[in-house]
Amino acid sequence: MNSNVIFTYNQEDALAAGQSGFINESGAYVITIAEAKLGTSESGAKFIEFSGDTDDGRKVNYLSVYSTKKDGEVNKFGYNMINAIMGCAGVMQLTEKMISVSHFIAPEFTGKRVGLVLQKTLKTKSNGSDTYSFDIRIPFFADTRQILQEKIDGAAPVAIDNILSTLKDKDERRQLGQSSQGYGYQQATNNDDAPF
Template identity: 25%
Template sequence: MQLLLNRKSVMKYTLDTQAARQANTTGRITETGAYTGIFTKAKKVVSQKGVIGIEFSFKDEFDNSADYLTVWTVSKDGNQTYGYKQLMALMTCLRLNEIASQSGLVEEYDSVAKQAINVSAEVYPALMNKQIGVLLQAEEYEKSTGEIGQRMNLFGFFDAASRLTAVEILDKKTSPEVLDKMLGSMQPIKKLKNTKQAGVQVNSSNFDNEIPSWV
């Protein structure tokens, strides 16, 4: 909102609580916790090793975002992975019985142009632009360069309005109890174990997009 100033008159301000919340934010989600918002992107991805998954971009209610949130759902052998269970939990929280990918456009960051551009992709419209609660875990990972980076990872989902988790929705519960327990089990930053190098520089860029070695 633009403020029209008359420098000779008394200046008054009305409390804007949303602006107050945004005062110390960076535009990116970097802290472990529970967030409500929407998925602005849900894109089908296939790794170089043939593992199928869905890559998400999430924007919270204050326009802070987290990108490259990927759940790997089906292995190259056609077996379900843990990410498949995560996807089923997400679909439950969104009350979706089925989803299918279709051709569409998504906004992606172009490292050459150094800006976001629209690109063609296989997307899941049913997962996008709907209110959802997500648990995001900050975690370390080792880059191909040997440096330690930091990224956000999808830990769980809940209904944005009721705060019920998938199991509570399926069990027809009305009072949310599981979410607080899940939050209590999360770490401020999940440290990388058995790191080959110590004391390397941490890069917390949200554009780090390296695929885990097992995928």
């Protein structure tokens, strides 16, 4: 009786068993951008939402960087971040391409490799359960680990390791019994357009 081989052992794949298929920790990652989706929040703020895959095959989604506030004014933090990502990815300009009626992308980012330091932010969902998201702290050149300033200056890549040495998760979870209205302010992050 003949038997056909249907599976061949792969040690690398075996070691990956049990690991998440998604990035789930703060850190520095080299990402190949699958898509840079252009969007507008319900309040009117404009953003670019990045998704992609790390060099080790894990996925990252919903990395949003807001370029304008809800009143149409430039969000300087987000605007600077998008320019830094463009510089580190070797993208000189962005255009808008319609994929479907309500789906637009910046095609120049597709397939580009870029390093990103991501900070995990712990949050509380409206139903009280825990969740998390990631904020982009700083981009870097995928092949050299230099941030943009280091590349321009011809300096050694030390900034990323310095940032990683103190990088911790941000905890924005609501504590039990804490008023959901807070204290009348919200902290602005690169993916939170609410204060604008």
